[in-house]
Amino acid sequence: MSIPILLLIFIYGVDTIQVMRTRNLFVPGKPFTLSRSKLELFLSCPRCFYLDRRLGIGQVQGPAFTLNSAVDALLKNEFDIYRRNKEPHPLMIQYAIDGYPYVHEDLDTWRNNFMGVRYTDPKTQLTISGAIDDVWIDSNDELHVVDYKATSTQAELTLDAPYRDAYKRQMEIYQWLLRNNGFSVSSVGYFVYANGRKNEDLFNGRLEFDVEILSYEGDDRWVDTAVQEAHACLSSDTLPDPHPACEWCAYRKEAAHYETT
Numbered sequence: 001m002s003i004p005i006l007l008l009i010f011i012y013g014v015d016t017i018q019v020m021r022t023r024n025l026f027v028p029g030k031p032f033t034l035s036r037s038k039l040e041l042f043l044s045c046p047r048c049f050y051l052d053r054r055l056g057i058g059q060v061q062g063p064a065f066t067l068n069s070a071v072d073a074l075l076k077n078e079f080d081i082y083r084r085n086k087e088p089h090p091l092m093i094q095y096a097i098d099g100y101p102y103v104h105e106d107l108d109t110w111r112n113n114f115m116g117v118r119y120t121d122p123k124t125q126l127t128i129s130g131a132i133d134d135v136w137i138d139s140n141d142e143l144h145v146v147d148y149k150a151t152s153t154q155a156e157l158t159l160d161a162p163y164r165d166a167y168k169r170q171m172e173i174y175q176w177l178l179r180n181n182g183f184s185v186s187s188v189g190y191f192v193y194a195n196g197r198k199n200e201d202l203f204n205g206r207l208e209f210d211v212e213i214l215s216y217e218g219d220d221r222w223v224d225t226a227v228q229e230a231h232a233c234l235s236s237d238t239l240p241d242p243h244p245a246c247e248w249c250a251y252r253k254e255a256a257h258y259e260t261t
């Protein structure tokens with residue numbers, strides 16, 4: 001046993017190092033709540049999704065993105081100032097975006113990671129939840145979903161890279177959730193991107209950002225089907241195949257081979 005594991009056991013106790021959980025598991029025929037990120041997990045690998053939500057074996061968690069969370073919190077605080085006054089944020093004016101940050105009594109619930117915007121699909125009794133960053137309203141009373149992102153790159157910010165497809169799906173699920181809650185939602189959403197500058201001469205305890213807005217026209221028509229397929233996956237008694245291009249599964253298989261022989 002390696003020293004770091006001994007150290008972890010000393011700090012947290014043996015019980016903490018437990019991969020399998022017994023709570024929050026899907027039981028066929030029973031209503032179940034699925035977060036947006038778990039629906040995304042289903043789309044990227046049904047097997048990992050099944051292991052997690054049906055069998056209680058979740059992926060190993062990486063460290064929290066605390067700097068990104070700090071940027072999110074600061075952007076929320078800043079947009080809330082303009083929300084109180086029902087005024088457009090200067091960035092919205094700069095990008096000629098009609099409207100202002102939306103005022104709604106449930107906004108805090110919609111933004112809460114443990115609550116979010118929720119909708120129960122009547123066919124499957126799956127409740128889908130998603131915590132949004134922000135919503136803006138335009139002069140036609142249509143809502144626009146807004147997501148804050150933080151990065152640090154010298155490349156041009158774009159949504160075109162394949163790994164950005166998950167961001168687009170995220171936006172579309174939020175649009176789907178709000179529409180199913182009876183709101184009139186524009187297909188145009190916005191990503192507010194904070195891009196940390198790396199080329200300053202001095203740090204001085206400050207990280208400076210350039211903030212840009214990228215608009216995205218979403219299409220949520222795929223979401224109903226995805227929810228039904230995720231439900232069918234969970235209801236099955238068969239473990240789905242692994243994703244053929246997944247490094248983790250290849251690693252697990254190789255390691256298990258040598259560990260068991």
Ligand code: SF4
Nearest residue numbers: 045048242243246249
């Ligand atoms: S293929 Fe990857 S994502 Fe899927 S079950 Fe294996 S480790 Fe998980």
